[in-house]
Each structure stands twice: as C-alpha cells, then as structure tokens.
Amino acid sequence: LVRSVFKKATEEWRKDTCIDFYESYTAPNKIRVFMEDGCWSYVGRTGGEVQDLSLGQGCESVGTAAHELGHALGLYHTQSRYDRDQFITVNVANIKPDWVSQFTKQTTFTNDNYGITYDPGSIMHYGAMRFEF
Structure with a gap:
C-alpha cells in the first residue's frame, strides 16, 4: 500500500x-x-x-x-513562511504543546518564497484544526 x-x-x-x-x-x-x-x-x-x-x-x-x-524536496510548511502573519493568525494557545514547533516562522534567510503569494490550499499547509486541543 x-x-x-x-x-x-x-x-x-x-x-x-x-x-x-x-x-x-x-x-x-x-x-x-x-x-x-x-x-x-x-x-x-x-x-x-x-x-x-x-x-x-x-x-x-x-x-x-x-x-x-x-x-x-526542501519545502517547509506554508504556515511557517516568514510572511505568514500577513495572511493567517496562528493562535499558539490552541495548539498542543508537542506540535507548536510545526508553526515556527522561518526567516528570510531560511525561506525564499520566490515571489509566490501565500497559498492556504498548498499541500504544504496544515488544516485549520490540525493540532488543536
């Protein structure tokens, strides 16, 4: 399988x-x-x-x-982009503690978006309720 x-x-x-x-x-x-x-x-x-x-x-x-x-292939999670706060709000209080690191923002040094706009439908983006309590 x-x-x-x-x-x-x-x-x-x-x-x-x-x-x-x-x-x-x-x-x-x-x-x-x-x-x-x-x-x-x-x-x-x-x-x-x-x-x-x-x-x-x-x-x-x-x-x-x-x-x-x-x-x-080298891709981080979309919700970890350095510019994510312009597009989404990450409420860390609602995330299980063991999973908070999955939402750590990258820097412009570690994350080049190549001019591509934020895509909440990306295969690399977690769903809104993925790690909630």
Whole structure:
C-alpha cells in the first residue's frame, strides 16, 4: 500500500512541476520510503545519498505522501513562511504543546518564497484544526 501511495504522490508532483521521479537503486541521490512511527521526512537533503521518508500507520493518503515528499524536496510548511502573519493568525494557545514547533516562522534567510503569494490550499499547509486541543 505504501509503495502505491508514494508512487501516486510522485505522479502528483510530476504533473504539477518539472520534477521527475524514477525508481533506482543506483542513482546518486535517493529517497528511501519506509513505514516507521508517524509521517515525516527531513527538510531537504541531509548530506548523503539517501533521504529518509516515513509513511507509517495512518499516513496512507496520497496527500500525506505528497506533503512529506515536499519536505524531502526542501519545502517547509506554508504556515511557517516568514510572511505568514500577513495572511493567517496562528493562535499558539490552541495548539498542543508537542506540535507548536510545526508553526515556527522561518526567516528570510531560511525561506525564499520566490515571489509566490501565500497559498492556504498548498499541500504544504496544515488544516485549520490540525493540532488543536
């Protein structure tokens, strides 16, 4: 199931971007998809040949896989953009303490928006009630 979901997520990225994906065991840079606790990937390349991406139990949707693939490609959460306060209000009091870091604002040094306007419908944007109490 995870393999098929991840493949569909790559097809979504391929359809809407100039990025191509193919299966290879010999490519110099790879994304290794596996089932561990949670849905996660490091943001961007981590300094080796392999970028880990976990799609554990509960992470079986194409949207979740596409979101984690966005992290592997170097994208932060949309709600973490340095200019987010012009578009949304993050009420930290309503966020579970373990998840507050998911809303930390990036700086202009760590986040170049390339002139793209804020997109609340982005695959990289959490839903309004994602981590509420």
